[in-house]
Amino acid sequence: MDLYAQLLDCHQRISPLVHDTPVLSSSLINELVGANIVFKCENFQKGGAFKIRGALNAIQLLSPQKKSCGVVTHSSGNFAQAVALASRQLGLKNYIVMPSSASAVKIAAVNGYGGNVIECGATVLDRESTAAQISEETGATFLHPSNNLNVIIGQGTATFELLRDVPDLDACFCPVGGGGLAAGACVAADGKYRVFGSEPFEADDAYRSMQSGSIESNASTNTIADGLKTQLGDINFPIIREHLEAIIRVTEVEIIDAMKLVWTRMKLVIEPSSAVAVAAVIRESTKWRSKKVGIVISGGNVDLENLPFAIPRLKREAHKSTPLPE
Numbered sequence: 558m559d560l561y562a563q564l565l566d567c568h569q570r571i572s573p574l575v576h577d578t579p580v581l582s583s584s585l586i587n588e589l590v591g592a593n594i595v596f597k598c599e600n601f602q603k604g605g606a607f608k609i610r611g612a613l614n615a616i617q618l619l620s621p622q623k624k625s626c627g628v629v630t631h632s633s634g635n636f637a638q639a640v641a642l643a644s645r646q647l648g649l650k651n652y653i654v655m656p657s658s659a660s661a662v663k664i665a666a667v668n669g670y671g672g673n674v675i676e677c678g679a680t681v682l683d684r685e686s687t688a689a690q691i692s693e694e695t696g697a698t699f700l701h702p703s704n705n706l707n708v709i710i711g712q713g714t715a716t717f718e719l720l721r722d723v724p725d726l727d728a729c730f731c732p733v734g735g736g737g738l739a740a741g742a743c744v745a746a747d748g749k750y751r752v753f754g755s756e757p758f759e760a761d762d763a764y765r766s767m768q769s770g771s772i773e774s775n776a777s778t779n780t781i782a783d784g785l786k787t788q789l790g791d792i793n794f795p796i797i798r799e800h801l802e803a804i805i806r807v808t809e810v811e812i813i814d815a816m817k818l819v820w821t822r823m824k825l826v827i828e829p830s831s832a833v834a835v836a837a838v839i840r841e842s843t844k845w846r847s848k849k850v851g852i853v854i855s856g857g858n859v860d861l862e863n864l865p866f867a868i869p870r871l872k873r874e875a876h877k878s879t880p881l882p883e
Contacts, residue, residue, distance in 0.1 A: 600857025614711030626696035641672030703735025704790025713741025755837035784830035
């Protein structure tokens with residue numbers, strides 16, 4: 558069965574357990590950018606992001622024996638929440654390895670979805686070794702957040718729904734982190750649509766991988782788009798390399814401005830990682846003038862106390878109680 562046929566089967570299988578999220582637009586943003594833009598709003602998805610789709614598909618396809626032993630993953634963000642929620646929906650045990658550097662807000666969210674959180678050291682090696690040890694001791698199946706074909710197929714259903722609802726798009730944009738969403742979008746496009754990725758300049762390993770033809774990594778990842786700090790894998794990279802049109806890089810200022818634009822014009826909370834795709838369309842707006850462009854808003858899980866464009870918290874609290882000094 559080819560990948561697109563697998564995606565169709567997956568969509569039918571997971572549809573009862575996920576939201577068919579809305580596709581929205583803003584006439585004000587269209588006027589500002591000069592393009593007809595539609596947003597697939599996975600910030601309204603269960604768990605606040607698209608990742609529940611891939612988690613559900615991967616878990617549903619496990620054998621009964623493997624399901625009885627549960628699943629394990631490592632993540633500091635949305636996939637941790639997705640696996641916790643999907644496991645609860647399907648009645649499986651779960652083990653969620655999270656680094657000690659993960660925010661208290663994210664750990665609390667995973668716990669709230671029924672996740673069994675195991676903290677580890679802050680490095681990627683710490684995550685991988687802890688997850689491998691748990692898998693060996695419990696028999697739990699490891700689910701990689703992005704480099705797992707069944708996860709990739711599941712993530713592709715978000716773009717599939719976008720293209721189903723708006724079939725006359727000239728292009729589709731999505732952010733690129735670990736590569737699961739981008740590879741899934743390529744599968745959903747089925748060679749009939751142009752798919753573009755987007756990355757911060759500060760974490761542009763996928764862009765460099767496309768240039769070199771091999772998987773690159775980042776020496777540092779000094780970006781506000783924390784969901785895009787991971788790198789591509791050997792399963793999703795071949796799909797991306799063959800089918801992704803290009804990757805557009807954006808600055809940190811452009812990411813913040815895009816996040817603020819969607820917040821103020823559409824009243825939508827979107828993650829910095831989602832704003833990367835919006836910023837990419839704006840950066841290359843002259844190429845898309847009068848064209849119809851779809852953007853997958855990957856998620857909306859943000860710490861509202863640390864919005865990058867908000868008044869600093871201490872100043873805001875002081876402003877509430879006493880006048881600021883001249």
